[in-house]
Amino acid sequence: MSLDELYREIILDHYKNPRNKRPLPAADIDLERNNPLCGDEITVRVRLANGVVADAAFEGQGCSISQASASMLTEMAKGKSLDEVEALVLAFRGMMSGKSEAGEEHLGDLVAFKGVVKYPVRIKCAVLAWDTLQEGVTKHRGGA
Numbered sequence: 001m002s003l004d005e006l007y008r009e010i011i012l013d014h015y016k017n018p019r020n021k022r023p024l025p026a027a028d029i030d031l032e033r034n035n036p037l038c039g040d041e042i043t044v045r046v047r048l049a050n051g052v053v054a055d056a057a058f059e060g061q062g063c064s065i066s067q068a069s070a071s072m073l074t075e076m077a078k079g080k081s082l083d084e085v086e087a088l089v090l091a092f093r094g095m096m097s098g099k100s101e102a103g104e105e106h107l108g109d110l111v112a113f114k115g116v117v118k119y120p121v122r123i124k125c126a127v128l129a130w131d132t133l134q135e136g137v138t139k140h141r142g143g144a
């Protein structure tokens with residue numbers, strides 16, 4: 001199996017068996033965004049306890065890339081502080097912009113989206129959930 005095929009398998013697995021795709025009542029971060037270019041819709045919800053992500057969930061619809069990315073986000077955000085979440089968003093955006101290889105070892109399954117960098121129109125699909133999370137963190141901090 002080539003690396004590209006392995007990456008495709010990881011994305012399809014998250015798309016077909018999304019993690020934490022469910023409502024999350026009384027979330028501290030609750031934000032919906034869409035990607036009109038592709039028709040993707042994502043709602044990211046995070047519940048915090050002592051400044052750490054205690055639970056994360058998403059709902060939405062759209063292409064396999066957008067949904068798989070949101071699924072990975074909910075798994076990876078859990079247990080992280082908001083600073084760590086923001087560092088992860090930065091590292092992922094860096095990889096998707098094709099600029100930075102730094103911090104890739106922290107990206108886990110997200111490296112599966114590396115192949116998407118070749119298709120600029122799909123990059124927005126991959127980062128949609130993460131942009132939404134970042135905006136939610138910023139809003140949460142502003143309102144605190």
Ligand code: ZN
Pocket residue numbers: 035038039040062063064065066125
């Ligand atoms: Zn999409």
